[in-house]
Amino acid sequence: MRRRSRMLLCFALLWVLGIAYYMYSGGGSALAAGAGGSGRKEDWNEIDPIKKKDLHHSNGDEKAQSVETLPPGKVRWPDFNQEAYVGGTMVRSGQDPYARNKFNQVESDKLRMDRGIPDTRHDQCQRKQWRVDLPATSVVITFHNEARSALLRTVVSVLKRSPPRLIREIILVDDYSSDPEDGALLGKIEKVRVLRNDRREGLMRSRVRGADAAQAKVLTFLDSHCECNEHWLEPLLERVAEDRTRVVSPIIDVINMDNFQYVGASADLKGGFDWNLVFKWDYMTPEQRRARQGNPVAPIKTPMIAGGLFVMDKLYFEELGKYDMMMDVWGGENLEISFRVWQCGGSLEIIPCSRVGHVFRKQHPYTFPGGSGTVFARNTRRAAEVWMDEYKNFYYAAVPSARNVPYGNIQSRLELRKKLGCKPFKWYLENVYPELRVPDHQDIAFGALQQGTNCLDTLGHFADGVVGIYECHNAGGNQEWALTKEKSVKHMDLCLTVVDRSPGSLVRLQGCRENDSRQKWEQIEGNSKLRHVGSNLCLDSRSAKTGGLSVEVCGPALSQQWKFSLNLQQ
Numbered sequence: 098m099r100r101r102s103r104m105l106l107c108f109a110l111l112w113v114l115g116i117a118y119y120m121y122s123g124g125g126s127a128l129a130a131g132a133g134g135s136g137r138k139e140d141w142n143e144i145d146p147i148k149k150k151d152l153h154h155s156n157g158d159e160k161a162q163s164v165e166t167l168p169p170g171k172v173r174w175p176d177f178n179q180e181a182y183v184g185g186t187m188v189r190s191g192q193d194p195y196a197r198n199k200f201n202q203v204e205s206d207k208l209r210m211d212r213g214i215p216d217t218r219h220d221q222c223q224r225k226q227w228r229v230d231l232p233a234t235s236v237v238i239t240f241h242n243e244a245r246s247a248l249l250r251t252v253v254s255v256l257k258r259s260p261p262r263l264i265r266e267i268i269l270v271d272d273y274s275s276d277p278e279d280g281a282l283l284g285k286i287e288k289v290r291v292l293r294n295d296r297r298e299g300l301m302r303s304r305v306r307g308a309d310a311a312q313a314k315v316l317t318f319l320d321s322h323c324e325c326n327e328h329w330l331e332p333l334l335e336r337v338a339e340d341r342t343r344v345v346s347p348i349i350d351v352i353n354m355d356n357f358q359y360v361g362a363s364a365d366l367k368g369g370f371d372w373n374l375v376f377k378w379d380y381m382t383p384e385q386r387r388a389r390q391g392n393p394v395a396p397i398k399t400p401m402i403a404g405g406l407f408v409m410d411k412l413y414f415e416e417l418g419k420y421d422m423m424m425d426v427w428g429g430e431n432l433e434i435s436f437r438v439w440q441c442g443g444s445l446e447i448i449p450c451s452r453v454g455h456v457f458r459k460q461h462p463y464t465f466p467g468g469s470g471t472v473f474a475r476n477t478r479r480a481a482e483v484w485m486d487e488y489k490n491f492y493y494a495a496v497p498s499a500r501n502v503p504y505g506n507i508q509s510r511l512e513l514r515k516k517l518g519c520k521p522f523k524w525y526l527e528n529v530y531p532e533l534r535v536p537d538h539q540d541i542a543f544g545a546l547q548q549g550t551n552c553l554d555t556l557g558h559f560a561d562g563v564v565g566i567y568e569c570h571n572a573g574g575n576q577e578w579a580l581t582k583e584k585s586v587k588h589m590d591l592c593l594t595v596v597d598r599s600p601g602s603l604v605r606l607q608g609c610r611e612n613d614s615r616q617k618w619e620q621i622e623g624n625s626k627l628r629h630v631g632s633n634l635c636l637d638s639r640s641a642k643t644g645g646l647s648v649e650v651c652g653p654a655l656s657q658q659w660k661f662s663l664n665l666q667q
Contacts, residue, residue: 171287174256179210182282183246198244199458200322200354205246208357210253214454216327217350217361221394222450227331231338233265234330234408235311239303240321241272245279247322247456252283254325263330265313266290270303299426305419308411316414319453320405324352324359326452333408333451336396341410342443344434346402347451354458364393364449368401369530372544372663373495374432374477376401377571379532397447400439400530404431406453417441418513421479423505429476436484439529441519471502478504483511486522491536494663495544534573536665542580542620544662545569546627548638552576553646553659555588555606562606563645564593566638580661584617584630585609592616595648598632604646626651627659 167173187206188194194203216223236255240248248269255267271280271293284291292306308316315337317330329347336345346368351360365386369379381389381397389395421433438445478499481489493500526535536543546553547569554567555575570576579587586593592609594616595602610616617630627636634648639656651657 214359231334234315235313237307239270243321270307301420322456324454346407347453350454367399372491401435424476428473433480441517474499474502540579542661
């Protein structure tokens with residue numbers, strides 16, 4: 098009996114020692130990592146779908162990573178102390194959570210650094226196999242006074258959702274943040290390098306500094322408030338590996354600035370702009386969407402990229418002239434690099450199988466020397482003067498105040514364009530962005546006819562239909578008009594027509610006729626009103642909700658205030 102008790106005691110002791118060894122050697126690391134995230138908000142299914150797959154499909158990269166020796170002072174991202182890093186900068190009770198970052202920092206700080214997000218890719222992407230010989234990339238992330246929680250999630254999402262062999266390094270360029278430790282502390286994480294500017298340089302010069310320091314042959318630029326989705330990197334690298342002159346961007350999903358919910362974006366969008374040179378998203382034409390039905394995950398040729406997130410061959414980035422280093426802070430750089438890539442022999446693509454979430458804010462959280470409007474005008478003027486040839490006049494018609502903003506010396510950029518043998522802007526409009534309507538030489542005003550936040554709209558009506566107002570969407574179409582030298586207000590081949598010349602009469606659309614007095618209009622009072630020549634009555638929106646636009650006795654009413662987005666005769 099005593100002997101049996103001793104044997105049982107020995108077995109029990111060996112069992113305890115075995116469990117202790119298992120936990121110590123890493124077998125319990127999943128439990129340890131899970132404990133480290135306790136108390137943090139998990140907004141989707143508690144367990145990341147990538148984790149679920151990894152439990153069953155561990156690959157060689159992950160095995161190699163688990164035994165790889167880290168440099169002294171470095172930690173793997175699951176072992177990074179999120180609580181200590183974020184805790185010191187959290188919003189105190191009673192403080193405005195939007196004050197510092199212009200998004201809800203309280204909600205951002207609640208989230209785990211490796212929170213789960215929904216896989217928003219098309220089903221075909223989820224079944225796709227990617228090349229195994231893809232080149233590694235250096236990820237360049239610039240930031241200035243970014244919320245620590247958002248910056249950390251950006252870094253962790255890159256490391257967590259990318260094959261380790263494809264991430265050579267993550268270069269954080271701290272553009273002179275108020276607290277140097279915002280970036281310095283993240284330098285403890287594996288593969289992260291931190292560069293700090295000794296003065297404020299702005300996005301463009303900071304990105305160039307990061308690119309110059311990069312060791313990989315491919316550059317990946319990301320904003321500092323992103324979250325990369327599953328297999329986001331492979332489809333981007335594959336396109337660049339096939340053709341080094343491609344500059345590729347993911348579909349940019351939306352991270353809500355108020356509650357940080359991750360929402361998938363439409364795959365039917367391309368980047369574009371109006372003549373004010375402000376970036377916008379354009380829906381593909383019905384013909385383009387029909388052409389993609391057979392292969393909905395094919396790359397999308399885009400006239401412009403949003404600018405914050407893209408992948409590019411490093412040597413090609415250098416050959417093409419990097420960024421315009423005379424541009425300041427932020428704005429216009431995406432316009433300039435998009436023109437340059439297309440006009441100088443490259444191409445821009447959006448890759449549907451790559452998804453990256455981005456926090457879209459309604460205003461900038463940081464200051465611009467001289468004001469954001471002045472800085473944006475300076476930057477866009479530089480792009481227009483170098484790349485747009487005579488078409489820059491449409492920009493100045495849309496933004497007359499830009500003529501008064503100095504834009505500096507552009508000689509080196511003009512010489513770059515000549516050296517690269519770049520095509521004229523006319524080629525870009527005809528071959529890359531034919532959807533952008535170019536004003537006719539007969540037009541004296543063009544574009545949207547705006548009244549506050551509403552615009553004159555055909556409402557889908559055709560001949561003899563009434564017109565109304567609708568919220569401005571900046572997509573042309575039903576809201577695109579021209580005032581011609583013959584005094585017609587035209588939408589395609591239809592003109593605004595006053596059939597009954599008495600006050601209160603509805604304005605209708607009819608086929609344009611050269612000498613029809615019912616279709617003659619003129620701008621008055623500093624181009625702020627449209628007066629019908631034959632009746633001396635003004636275009637008025639007061640009856641828009643009940644019947645349509647009418648003509649009324651001219652007066653000071655706001656319902657008679659109209660402004661074309663481009664006035665070509667100032």
